[in-house]
Amino acid sequence: MVFNIHTRSNPDSFRPGILRLSLTAALSLFLLFLCHSRTFAATDTLRVTGTVTDSLGAPMPGVLVKVNGSTQATITDASGYFQLKQVPVGATILFSMMGYMPQEMKAGSAPLTVRMRRGVRQLDEVVVTDGYRTTTRAANTSAIGTISGAALENKPFSTFMQSMQGKIAGVSAPLTSGQPGANVNIRIRGVGSLSLSSDPLIIVDGMIVNSGQLSGAVTTSNALAGINQNDIESIDVLKDAAATALYGSRGSTGVIVITTKRGKLGKTQVRADAEGGVASAMPLPHAGKPLNAAQYAELFREGLRNSGYTDPQINDLADKYGLNSGKSNDWYDLVTRTGRQQQYNVSVNSGTEKTKLFASAGYFNQQATTIGADFKRVSGLINFDHQINKRFLLSAGVNISNVDQNTPYSTQYSGNPTWAARVLRPFQLAYKDDGSINTATTGNTNFPGIYNPLWIAKYDNKRLSEMRMLGNTKLKWNIWDQLVYTSYFSVDYNTLEEIIYLNPVMGDGVSAGGTSKNYYSRYFNWLTRNQLDYRYDIPGYNNFYVTASVGYEAQKSKKYLLAAVGSGFPSAHEDLTALSNAANATGAYGQFSNYAFTSLYSNAGINYRNKYALNGSFRRDGSSRFPANNRNASFYSIGGTWNVHEEDFFQQQHILSSLKIRSSYGTTGNANLGNYDWMPQASYSSTYSYAGYNGSQYSIIGNTDLRWETSKKFDAGADIGFNNDRFVLTIDYYHNNIDGLIRAVNTSLTTGFGSVSQNVGAMLNKGWEFTIKGDVLKYKDFNWYSNFNLAINKNQITRLPQGTPERNDMFYLKEGYSFNNYYLKEFAGVDTETGAPLYYTDGGHGATTTDISKASYVVLDRLSIPKYVGGFNNVFTYKGISLGVDFNYNLGYWVYGASDVYFTSGANYTYNKYQFIYDRRWTKAGQQTDVPKYSTTTDNSVSTYRLYRGDHIRLQNISIGYDFSHLPLAKRLGVNKLYVYGRGTNLWTKTFDDRLPFDPEVSYSGFDYQNMQKYKTFTFGVNVAF
Amino acid sequence: MKKINQHIWLPVLLAATTLISACGKQFLDEQPPTSVSVEKGILTDSDMMEALAGLYRNLDNYFLFGRNAVIFGDLLADNVYLSSSNSTRLLQQYSYTFIVSSPEAKLLWSQSYYSILQANRIIGAHISVNNNVNQLRGEAYTLRALCYLNLVNWYATPYTVDPAAPGVPLITLSTDVGGAFIKPARNSVAQVYDQIISDLDSAYLIMPDATPSVHTASSNFIAKQAVKALQARAYLYKGDYAKARDAALLVVKNGGYTLAADDNAFNTYWGSPAGRTDKVESIFELNNSAAANNGPEGLDYMYSRNGLGDVLVTDDTYALYTPTDKRRALITDATRGGYQAYFVNKYQNANKTDKDEVKLLRYAEVLLTLAESYARLGDEPNALLYLNKVAQNRDAALVAYSYTGPALTDAILLERRKELAFEGLRFFDLTRTKAEIHRQNMGAKAYTGYPTVKTTDFRRLQPIPEAETAANPTIQPNPGY
Secondary structure (H helix, E strand, C coil): CCCCCEEEEEEHHHHHHHHHHHHHHHHHHHHHCCCCCCCCCCCCCEEEEEEEECCCCCCCCCCCCECCCCCCEEEEECCEEEEEEEEEECCCCEEEECEEEEEEEECCCEEEEEEECCCCCCCEEEEEEEECCCCCCCCCCEEEEEEEEECCCCCCCCCCCHHHCCCCCEEEECCCCCCCCCCCCECCCCCCCCCCCCCEEECCCCCCCCCCCCCCCCCCCCCCHHHHHHHEEEEEECCHHHHHHHHHHHHCCCEEEEECCCCCEEEEEEEEEEEEEEEEEEECCCCCCCCHHHHHHHHHHHHHHHHCCCCCCCHHHHHHHHCCCCCCHHHHHHHECCEEEEEEEEEEEECCCCCCEEEEEEEEECCEEEEEEEEEEEEEEEEEEEEECCCEEEEEEEEEEEEEEEECCCCCCCCCHHHHHHHCCCCCEEEECCECCCCCCCCCCCCCCCHHHHHHHHHCCCEEEEEEEEEEEEEEEEEECCCCEEEEEEEEEEEEEEEEEECCCCCCHHHHHHHHEEEEEEEEEEEEEEEEEEEEECCCCCCEEEEEEEEEEEEEEEEEEEEEECCCCCCCCCCCCHHHHHEEEEEEEEECCCCCCCCEEEEEEEEEEECCEEEEEEEEECCCCCCCCEEEEEEEEEEEEEEEEHHHHHHHHEEEEEEEEEEEEEEECCCCCCCCCCCCEEECCCHHCCCCCCCEEEEEEEEEECCCCCEEEEEEEEEEEECCCCCEEEEEEEEEEEEEEEEEEEEEEEHHEEEEEEEEEEEEEEEEEEEEEEEEEEECCCCEEEEEEEEEEEEEEEEEECCCEEECCCCCCCCCCCCCCCEEEEEEECCCCCCCCCEEEECCCEEEEHHHHHHCCEEEECCCCCCEEEEEEEEEEECCEEEEEEEEEEEEEEECCCCHHHHHCCCHHHCCHHHHHHEHHHHHHHHCCCCCCEEEEEEEECCCHEEEECCEEEHHHEEEEEEHCCHHHHHHHCEEEEEEEEEEEEEEEEEEECCCCCCCCCCCCCCCCCCCCCEEEEEEEEECCC | HHHHHHHHHHHHHHHHHHHHHHHHHHCCCCCCEEEHHHHHCCHHHHHHHHHHHHHHHCCCCCCCCCHHHHHHHHCCCCEEEEEEECCCCHHHHHHHCCCCCHHHHHHHHHHHHHHHHHHHHHHHHCCCCCCCHHHHHHHHHHHHHHHHHHHHHHHHCCCCCCCCCCCCCCCCHHHHCCCCCCCCCCCCCHHHHHHHHHHHHHHHCCCCCCCCCCCCCCCCCCCCHHHHHHHHHHHHCCCCHHHHHHHHHHHHHHHHCCCCCCCHHHHHHHHCCCCCCCCCCCCEEEEECCCCCCCCHHHHHCCCCCCCCEEEEEEEHCCCCCCCHHHHHHHEEEECCEEEEEECCCCCCCCCCCCCCEEEEEEHHHHHHHHHHHHHHHCCCHHHHHHHHHHHHHHHCCCCCCHHHHHHHHHHHHHHHHHHCCCCCHHHHHHCCCCCCCCCCCHHHHCCCCCCCCCCCHHCCCCCCHHHHHHHHCCCCCCCC
16 A cells, blocks of 8 residues: 555656654554553552652652553652552552653552652663654763753743753853844854854754744844744753764764753643743943033034144034034933743643653743843743553653744844944933934934944834744654564744834935845744664663664755845835835845765674763764765764773772763764855846846855865863762863864955865864762752853864964964954054053063054954853752852953944044043043043054953853742642742842943954843742642 | 554554655755856846846945935045934945944945846856847946946045055956955956956947837947946046047947936926936936835935935035036025025935936946047137036036136036036046045035045055954055044
């Protein structure tokens, strides 16, 4: 029937048939075996009850209670009580809970009393489950970091990525904008590529999803903003070769595995969370506050005077600029506001032995602290597992979300409110005398250059509506006990509707009489995976086995974009912004962009009594992103571990309670290349058309020799437990050599192109990671749990194409140096007599000059990415009260103010200035200072003058909560959990440079571009479970 | 029964897995949606037409002839000043602070060579020759010459000062043929002019007399006579007046171009946003339509009072026009930033959806080139004939000029200034004639100025961009930068 394979001569028509085949195969298997359910004959059974408590005697809900050797299981209720029926006499009952040592007891008719002890050394505890395998702690040979769902829940953030900074050693996730829903660029163990994206691969429930910014028109967006943080069970970060090599050509920059919540065994539980709060912009450092009207007016006059203007000229200009008008306003106040936010989540968990279900619905709404920005999400998740019979398990899940986001422009755009607030003079008046918004563009008290941000925020529309559907089904077939076949299919479907409407009255839309650009993008991304897993127990040994798996995977992602632009909008009807109102259709675009991967992979391991384990993997990938001759490549890894604490000799010492040593080596690739970048192309576009004729341009230089970037990763680590594992220290050393680095090699512009991509470079990332966690203090009911982590990464360029210029914008590009090493002329302070800026003639600091062209570039001992990164996360509990205090820190780096020429230099005297310019400028002979005389002829050249120390420690999160569920009233109402909490985020930041004018958490470039102000939040919430 | 089941399914599964792998080859073939592999780029006449359209469009890039290459010709010279009340565009250029790393320096250079690449692709295309192909290829030759003439005059010493000075690299092969890793040195100014003239000769030789139907015959495209109009300019800049005269004469005799007949026609001409098919005034102008224009970055928007209006006419320039001169109506007397200001009114469609064309070759220029060539060759009657032809057309009340000797040449150059003001040629007229540039001090009305550009000032040459010197060590930078 289904498996009638027709042999066809035409290979083109053959392909879809095969794909259908694999799907129908899975489906028909499922149908065929539905009817094969069997029941076991009943033997002597009894009813087992009992109570589970922690080591202090407090009842423990949620402990898994399982009859050994059967699928029968339950979980304890809120009072720690459980009940199992029809348990075979003499059976062993197993108790387990994440974070605790497992316990065993013989079933009996008397109620059991079980005390769980905290512990880390659970050999069979699952460390990570991704699409390819399940790894237990004992057999794990890799460096993996985990964030549990509990740490992500109820955070006042639009994406889970905003909670990741400082949580896992070696993972950085800086927040560079206050835009809710902004993309967060995560880096695992440093920058993994120079030209390709270093974003890690993201897996959601086994699916390799399209992540990052998928939008085409709005300033920023995050494809994963649709995932509700409260739906996440755990986030695992795979860092080394043993963990990532199975991702082959896409594992080089690390892998983040997100697992959503699934139904757990137990009676149906409903949980509801509600949270509300406010947000305000994080205060600007004093040095960076915009000047008030009086200060600005003083500098304005002083600057002109210092530049040789006569008094009448100055007075004339001062009049024109409104300095004498007595009317001014504070732009910073005008563009910021108190944002409101709220979220509501409801979830249902239900599980029987046969069927388990988790379903949730969530609503999240955040108004940003900058005008014109906000974010809304509606999400739903259903995860379903059904044990069809003893041999077949069907799992399915659907996650649907809608994100609605308003996003003003960023960087140096006139439509960026943050930029406008910095640039606009206090004397440019936001409102007319009659109280309406000022839209006049002539006259210097109005808006001849930068637009009035109030008008733009009100009448422009920069909106994204993103609908995401992520669905998967998995059929697991235990062919026999040692052989398992898994068929998996997943779809990641995304549609984005974007509207950029620019009003006809003021702003970028004026010249066209108002414009609207509408984008519709659709991403259809599917993946299928078929895998066989085999386990062979070596006869004659207990717990000595070999595992092997082999699988095939195919993935295709198809993007479709339809866009239209119109201009000429009714100017007196602000609400008529729909594209169909446009007088002229000025653009229409439709295109696609696809990629495909096919992979054959295998994985094998050997485990000797959980003492020694070895693990190897191999993957061969093919990708559509490379020329036919370089399309396929192979990747492999090998890893081993020794659980020293399983050895007899280990028991002879009492300092350590556990010790695990592991190491791995392997290769992975980076295929984050544009879908068709390799091909030299003559392209068509409406931007190439001329006088009504279709136009083409030779616009893509391409390179038909392009290959994958390959990284060779070595990792050695140890997990060390102290004091009965009350403290666990994890240390990792890694050495990641990235070869065949794709580099845009600069070409002579006379070729028509600026650069060509080639596999020419090599780079090394090496470093150390430390995590120590455990109960710092335990006294009666009081407990202080702490997690401190530190990562030290050293980046070094090891090979570059010959003739690569040493100066890479502001960085030194040379073998032996970090890619992020600043290379600038050095500011040497101010001439105390003349107030002129001084520069060191060279790195020796022997002589200074006022002529910057006589200063030479110096290789500075300053990096743009932090040397030390990490977090310090604490939970204090006392009875029902818990207090969480999380810090993160980034130390040892420098930030360049890429927009600062406008806010520091008197040459741009019509722009407002940073406070420190006013405070510290040179005004009289003999004055020792570091800000030169304020004049319109100040040199604007790039030097260390605008380089600031970025080091900072941030109090990222502080929360306090109380669980009322022990109150009699709550119990009477059937409430299992009633947790009330208050939370503050980003409340405090310590910086180390008194000139630093902005928040130092910037992107990996080390440049500040005046992105939207970040914010702090105060929220209050309640979680109820029935 | 159970056992048998297992043994049937297993091979089937394995077979299915293997078969999917077997189909991998086509599965991984993905082709881009809007482009073709470049070696398959030009296979037919219509491919070539599309490539040519792409070339024209790139010339309209606002770092090239869409704005900068044209506006610099006045902004850096003496016709205009930048208002102190401005949109912050082009401040550095106006105050003669040219920076090797600035986008303006880089993109004037790189967009020129990108255009040259497109032209080289057309010129080098291997397709069978016919009338269409000859027309299109001739246009590509001409546009390549236009780019080189522009490049050599911005980045190199004028031919009239030193023909042996370093010019710009001559690239005549498409990059897919010539390679991505060339590191060309600068050819001499003389060599660059040789290439320009030879390209124009090639174009003139192959182009049909009348534009075939491959595209419309309008001033938006290079017609055969436009080749000679451009060549006349090249010879004039080179100081080869006899050849400039010959080229200009060919345009006058065979071109069929006319000046606007009266006030009405003159005003209609300057008010129109469309290319022309009637051969009035325009020989070649870049198309800016409602669908394709530079919006707020266009040349028209920069000048127009209905756009940014940042660049204003100096009082001295305004004073050159008599009250009866039609061209005075192309300057508007109004205010800006509280001051009286003269706005350029040659670009009247900045606030319309169909924007102004960028006029790159006009008949009046050819006539004045002819007049100047005659004057410099000593044929004063003919020089006066063509000078008066322009001057009296523009000012009906004007008594015909009767200058002789150097005064005649001066009068022609002044007429050239008045006629071609705000069209980007003034700077080159000053540099080729080795004149000091005096930029009127407009006081508080103007952004910080740079009043006098001496003939020895290194800033008369634009800097070879840093991006070029960094990637191409062979290239010699311009002194002073």
